[in-house]
Amino acid sequence: MEKLISIIVPVYNEEENIQIFYAELKNVLEKIGKSYDVIFVDDGSTDNTSEKISQLSQTDQNVKMIQFSRNFGKEIATTAGINACHSSACIIIDVDLQHPVEYIPEFIDKWEKGAEVVVGVRKNSASDEWIKKVCSYTFYKVLNLISTTPVVRNSTDYRLLDKKVIDEFNKFTERNRMTRGLIAWLGFKRDLVYFEAKERLNGKPKYSYIKLIRLATFTFVSHSLLPLKLAGYLGIFTTLGAGLLGFFIVITQYIFPVLTFNFSGPAQLAVLILFLIGIVLSCLGLIALYIGSIHGEVINRPLYVVRNKINF
Structure with missing residues (x-):
């Protein structure tokens, strides 16, 4: 029997956040009262991230892990989690708790009311620098100007996908990808959940400005001629x-x-x-x-x- 909800968590060098995230996530999921599993995708971490997840998996059979042979990038790690999902729906979330787990019931509620894609839209972030906000605004403005499939400004990878969306997403083959852009291209009935991003709990963001620029460039190239x-x-x-x-x-x-x-x-x-x-x-x-x-x-x-x- 397939699980109702899969939580997909791409991680890279997040040993300090694993246990805290898991405790908060489990508390929310148990209150919902639905069957679930948690799929951690270790994107070639060089610290003790995989060991922390392995310890959790020994005490909780709902915790699963896919460990990459090296670092392939967050977008590919997210893709691997979606590929491994066999549930009725999945929720993609970051482990640093900037995506508040307490919004998960709202995602599920909108899904149960008929939405096939529920997108988390960030209202603000306490840790974002002004230059990142300006670049984000410019990125979405340019992307929506040149792309045939509009993407909601400040939309995040924090989102729920119905099984039919998962099945269609798994047909994509391109290597240089932005998950939220591909999901926007798919269409389907969607709804939004607005949330305030928290400050990162431990460590530093793994997406440097160089990586963000590279991702933006490949997104422009792949989504428009x-x-x-x-x-x-x-x-x-x-x-x-x-x-x-x-x-x-x-x-x-x-x-x-x-x-x-x-x-x-x-x-x-x-x-x-x-x-x-x-x-x-x-x-x-x-x-x-x-x-x-x-x-x-x-x-x-x-x-x-x-x-x-x-x-x-």
């Missing part, structure tokens, strides 16, 4: 601009030389060449992102490698 089209548009406008400038130079230098414009030949050529080279290199860099994405799909390596499983 507009950046690639912009390279073509930029080439057209550059050609037109260069043509008009050349025409202007010919007029002022050779046809009506009495005009008080003085462009030396080397200066004209240098500026034009530098400008065109910059545009060409920018376009090549953009195209390279798409080629790199295609390369990643074509080589067809597995999304992740599992080192160990517990209670499966």
